[in-house]
Amino acid sequence: MTTTAADLWHHYGRERAATDRSVPETFSWAWSQDGGPGAEALGDLTGLCVGDLGAGSARQAAHLVAHHQPARVVAVDASAARHAMATGLYSGLAPRLHLVHADAVEHLRTMRGSYDVLYSVFGAVDFTDPRDLLPAAGAALRPGGRLVFSTLAHYLNGEPAESEVVHADIAAKTPDGTPATVRRWVLREHLWVNLLDAAGLSHTTVDVLPAPEGGQRTADTLLVTASRK
Numbered sequence: 121m122t123t124t125a126a127d128l129w130h131h132y133g134r135e136r137a138a139t140d141r142s143v144p145e146t147f148s149w150a151w152s153q154d155g156g157p158g159a160e161a162l163g164d165l166t167g168l169c170v171g172d173l174g175a176g177s178a179r180q181a182a183h184l185v186a187h188h189q190p191a192r193v194v195a196v197d198a199s200a201a202r203h204a205m206a207t208g209l210y211s212g213l214a215p216r217l218h219l220v221h222a223d224a225v226e227h228l229r230t231m232r233g234s235y236d237v238l239y240s241v242f243g244a245v246d247f248t249d250p251r252d253l254l255p256a257a258g259a260a261l262r263p264g265g266r267l268v269f270s271t272l273a274h275y276l277n278g279e280p281a282e283s284e285v286v287h288a289d290i291a292a293k294t295p296d297g298t299p300a301t302v303r304r305w306v307l308r309e310h311l312w313v314n315l316l317d318a319a320g321l322s323h324t325t326v327d328v329l330p331a332p333e334g335g336q337r338t339a340d341t342l343l344v345t346a347s348r349k
């Protein structure tokens with residue numbers, strides 16, 4: 121992938137990557153990373169082709185490869201820094217873990233009907249126009265394949281999610297520290313259901329995972345699952 125835009129994810133996860141090189145024992149969908157359902161929300165992955173959209177340092181993808189039996193997990197991230205971080209941490213899990221530096225929409229458009237399961241943990245689904253990403257994800261799934269993602273149920277400052285399909289500009293930093301913004305889609309439940317339906321996905325379920333009382337990372341999470349029609 122070649123890009124000239126500043127990598128706005130350059131700083132994210134860097135501190136943890138320097139000190140924690142382990143494959144996580146657990147998989148969490150919740151913003152708090154504390155409790156709630158785990159990898160079982162993806163269904164039985166045995167022998168399946170799985171894609172992580174916006175995998176970051178690929179900790180969840182590494183967990184699936186190490187603790188479940190998928191044929192392959194493809195961890196896709198558009199950030200060069202995050203892809204490099206994932207490579208430094210988990211390249212030893214190849215070939216069942218395949219780390220791809222690409223924009224998720226572009227990647228999915230080359231993978232029509234290829235995936236059994238796609239997922240995103242506050243990943244590309246949150247930071248990409250859903251009118252582009254969800255149809256590409258639907259088309260990249262085989263019929264009956266599943267998309268599962270976690271996303272914010274409301275803004276981190278407590279403001280409610282949007283009632284129309286619009287993004288917010290969220291504070292970020294370029295690699296040299298210059299303030300910038302990234303687009304984030306924080307949408308109400310019914311909008312996700314409608315967008316998924318328009319993208320060729322059905323049987324949508326949305327669960328709200330409440331933030332734990334008194335935790336440090338307090339936001340409710342929407343855990344959304346849908347299947348390709």
Ligand SMILES: C[S@@+](CC[C@H](N)C(=O)[O-])C[C@H]1O[C@@H](n2cnc3c(N)ncnc32)[C@H](O)[C@@H]1O
Pocket residue numbers: 129173174175176177178179196197198199202222223224225240241242243244245247248
């Ligand atoms: C908040 S991080 C979450 C990373 C990981 N899922 C986790 O839970 O640690 C969001 C990630 O999504 C990636 N991302 C955002 N939009 C993307 C897109 N269109 N294609 C691929 N990756 C994307 C960013 O580069 C970033 O690494």
